[in-house]
Amino acid sequence: xxxxxxxxxxxxxxxxxxxxxxxxxxxxxxxxxxxxxxxxxxxxxxxxxxxxxxxxxxxxxxxxxxxxxxxxxxxxxxxxxxxxxxxxxxxxxxxxxxxxxxxxxxxxxxxxxxxxxxxxxxxxxxxxxxxxxxxxxxxxxxxxxxxxxxxxxxxxxxxxxxxxxxxxxxxxxxxxxxxxxxxxxxxxxxxxxxxxxxxxxxxxxxxxxxxxxxxxxxxxxxxxxxxxxxxxxxxxxxxxxxxxxxxxxxxxxxxxxxxxxxxxxxxxxxxxxxxxxxxxxxxxxxxxxxxxxxxxxxxxxxxxxxxxxxxxxxxxxxxxxxxxxxxxxxxxxxxxxxxxxxxxxxxxxxxxxxxxxxxxxxxxxxxxxxxxxxxxxxxxxxxxxxxxxxxxxxxxxxxxxxxxxxxxxxxxxxxxxxxxxxxxxxxxxxxxx
Numbered sequence: 006x007x008x009x010x011x012x013x014x015x016x017x018x019x020x021x022x023x024x025x026x027x028x029x030x031x032x033x034x035x036x037x038x039x040x041x042x043x044x045x046x047x048x049x050x051x052x053x054x055x056x057x058x059x060x061x062x063x064x065x066x067x068x069x070x071x072x073x074x075x076x077x078x079x080x081x082x083x084x085x086x087x088x089x090x091x092x093x094x095x096x097x098x099x100x101x102x103x104x105x106x107x108x109x110x111x112x113x114x115x116x117x118x119x120x121x122x123x124x125x126x127x128x129x130x131x132x133x134x135x136x137x138x139x140x141x142x143x144x145x146x147x148x149x150x151x152x153x154x155x156x157x158x159x160x161x162x163x164x165x166x167x168x169x170x171x172x173x174x175x176x177x178x179x180x181x182x183x184x185x186x187x188x189x190x191x192x193x194x195x196x197x198x199x200x201x202x203x204x205x206x207x208x209x210x211x212x213x214x215x216x217x218x219x220x221x222x223x224x225x226x227x228x229x230x231x232x233x234x235x236x237x238x239x240x241x242x243x244x245x246x247x248x249x250x251x252x253x254x255x256x257x258x259x260x261x262x263x264x265x266x267x268x269x270x271x272x273x274x275x276x277x278x279x280x281x282x283x284x285x286x287x288x289x290x291x292x293x294x295x296x297x298x299x300x301x302x303x304x305x306x307x308x309x310x311x312x313x314x315x316x317x318x319x320x321x322x323x324x325x326x327x328x329x330x331x332x333x334x335x336x337x338x339x340x341x342x343x344x345x346x347x348x349x350x351x352x353x354x355x356x357x358x359x360x361x362x363x364x365x366x367x368x369x370x371x372x373x374x375x376x377x378x379x380x381x382x383x384x385x386x387x388x389x390x391x392x393x394x395x396x397x398x399x400x401x402x403x404x405x406x407x408x409x410x411x412x413x414x415x416x417x418x419x420x421x422x423x424x425x426x427x428x429x430x431x432x433x434x435x436x437x438x
Contacts, residue, residue, distance in 0.1 A: 011324045019320035021062035027107040028079055032094045035186050038204035045093045058086045076100040097188055097195030105220040106184030109210055115323035116178040122330035123171050129337040134160035138431040142347035143354055152358045155427045161434035163242045170235045177231035180224045184210040190306045191216035218307035222300040229297035232322050233290055239333045240287035243280035250277045255346040260339035279336050286329050293318040356395050360385050362417035370408040380404050
C-alpha cells in the first residue's frame with residue numbers, strides 16, 4: 006500500500022497486528038466449536054481469552070525466519086504467551102483454514118468500509134443530478150456535438166452506473182464471506198461440517214460448499230472484478246470532468262481552493278488533478294482483476310501460487326478504491342458548474358442538433374428516409390462551413406419547402422420539446438434502488 010493513497014482505517018485493517026489478531030479470532034472460534042463437540046476441554050478458549058494476549062508481530066516474524074512458515078510462527082508465539090492451553094489450538098486444522106477464513110473476514114470488513122464510502126459518493130451524485138436536472142448542455146458522441154441533454158441527465162447516468170456497481174459489490178461481499186475449517190484437504194478427517202458451521206458463524210461467515218485445502222478462488226476473482234468495475238465507473242466520470250474543464254469547453258471544473266497552485270511554472274493554471282488521479286488509480290485497481298482471475302487455477306487440492314498475489318492485491322485494491330471513493334465524492338460535491346458556458350456551447354452548434362427533428366418531419370410528410378436525409382444533411386453541412394444558418398438554409402431549400410412550411414420547420418427547433426423528459430430520466434435514476 007502506498008501511504009499517499011491509503012486511508013487510515015485501511016492502514017490499520019491491513020496491518021500485521023490486525024492480521025495476527027484475526028488469525029487468533031479464527032483459532033479461538035474453532036476452539037470453542039471443538040469444545041462443543043467434546044474434542045477440546047471445556048473452557049479452553051475462555052482461558053486463553055482471559056489472558057488478553059498481546060501479540061507481537063515482530064516476535065512472530067522473528068520465529069518465521071527460522072520456521073519459514075508464518076502460521077507455525079504465529080502458533081509458536083501464541084503458545085509462548087498462552088502456555089499449556091494453547092496446545093489445543095489448531096487441532097485437526099491446516100494453515101489455510103486460518104489464512105482463508107481470516108482473509109474472508111478482512112475482505113468483508115474492507116468491503117463494508119468501501120460500501121460506506123460508495124454511499125457517500127452516491128449521495129453526492131444524487132444531489133448534483135437533482136440540482137441540474139433542467140440545465141441544458143450539448144450532448145456529444147465521438148466527442149462531437151450531437152443533440153441536447155441536461156447536465157442532470159449526464160450525472161444521473163453516472164449515478165445509475167454506480168448504483169449497479171454497488172449491487173455487484175454487495176453480491177461480491179456475499180460471495181467472499183466464506184471460510185473453511187475442514188482440515189488438510191477439506192474432508193474433515195479430524196473435524197466435522199457442524200463444527201465448521203458453528204465456528205464460522207461466530208465469525209460472520211458461511212462454509213465453502215466444497216473446499217479443497219483452500220476456499221475456491223473463483224470467489225476472489227469475482228470480488229476483485231467487482232472492485233475493478235467500481236473503479237472503472239469513477240474513471241468514466243473523471244474522464245468527463247477532464248473534458249468539461251478543458252479551456253475551450255469550460256462547462257465545469259474541479260474546485261480550486263485558496264492557496265492551491267496549478268503549475269510550478271505557470272501561475273495561471275487550474276488543472277483537473279483530482280480527475281487525472283482517479284483515472285490513474287483506476288488503472289491500478291482494474292489491473293488487479295487479472296491476477297485474481299489467474300489465481301483460480303490452482304493445482305489439485307491447493308498450491309500457494311495465489312498467496313503472494315493476494316498479499317499484494319487485497320490491501321492495495323481495497324485501500325486504493327476506498328481512497329478513490331473519498332476523492333470522487335469530494336470532486337462531485339465541490340464541482341463548479343458553468344451553465345452559461347453550456348448555453349454558449351449549445352449556441353455554437355448553430356441549432357444543427359435539431360437535424361433529426363427536421364428529418365423526421367420530412368419522413369412524416371411521406372418522403373423516403375434516405376432522400377430526406379440528403380435534404381437535411383446538405384443544409385446542415387452548408388451551415389457547418391459557415392454558409393448561412395441551418396434554419397435559414399432549410400427555408401431556402403425548394404425540396405424542403407415543398408414539404409414543410411416555415412411554421413413546421415420552426416416547431417422542429419424547440420429545445421424545450423427535445424428535453425421534455427429530462428426530469429423523468431433523472432428521477433428514474435434517483436428512485437432506482
